Amino acid sequence: MKQFPLLAAAACMTVASLWAAPAEAQFAKPADAIKYRQAALTLMASHFGRMQPVVKGQAPYDAEQIKANVQLLNTLAELPWAGFGPGTEGGEALPEVWSDAAGFAQKRDALKENMAKLQVAADSGDLQKVRAAFGDVGASCKSCHDSFRKKK
Numbered sequence: 001m002k003q004f005p006l007l008a009a010a011a012c013m014t015v016a017s018l019w020a021a022p023a024e025a026q027f028a029k030p031a032d033a034i035k036y037r038q039a040a041l042t043l044m045a046s047h048f049g050r051m052q053p054v055v056k057g058q059a060p061y062d063a064e065q066i067k068a069n070v071q072l073l074n075t076l077a078e079l080p081w082a083g084f085g086p087g088t089e090g091g092e093a094l095p096e097v098w099s100d101a102a103g104f105a106q107k108r109d110a111l112k113e114n115m116a117k118l119q120v121a122a123d124s125g126d127l128q129k130v131r132a133a134f135g136d137v138g139a140s141c142k143s144c145h146d147s148f149r150k151k152k
């Protein structure tokens, strides 16, 4: 309860009961959820960013390596969203994540769709296709950050 000094006890009870819902049960407190989603986003960014030299033609294209990395990326792209449950406002997330939950979900789904397309491209072994799909994924990261992440 320490985290919510301004909330009435009743509101805390509501948050606590939401917190007990199965989807949120893995986090004992909001700070844990924030840490979890930031860690997941950091891992996703690392595995995405390491493809950039290949896409830019600055490193050789190893189709098998890219394919394996994109498989991992598709798994990582599933993770952050569970950390944005009710009552977890904070970090660098804007309040709109919760007040415009439908808009946030749309950006999340767009990312997942583009990740799946990147997988098809990586599986094809065609660098041109990987390059195009990589650009689309990057655009979905930016598009969500523009609306839902605090500016540095």
Ligand code: HEC
Residues within 6 Å of the ligand: 034, 037, 038, 039, 041, 042, 044, 045, 048, 090, 091, 092, 093, 094, 097, 104, 107, 108, 111, 137, 138, 140, 141, 142, 144, 145, 148, 149, 150
């Ligand atoms: C659906 C919205 C959304 C999408 C899509 C998205 N992000 Fe984010 N991202 C956020 C929000 C919101 C935060 C702030 C989270 C926080 O601080 O609690 C964030 C934070 C981050 C962070 C900082 C993590 C930290 O340590 O604080 C990185 C890095 C990041 N995103 C990379 C990416 C990359 C790379 C992609 C695309 C592959 C991506 N994000 C796609 C919403 C999104």
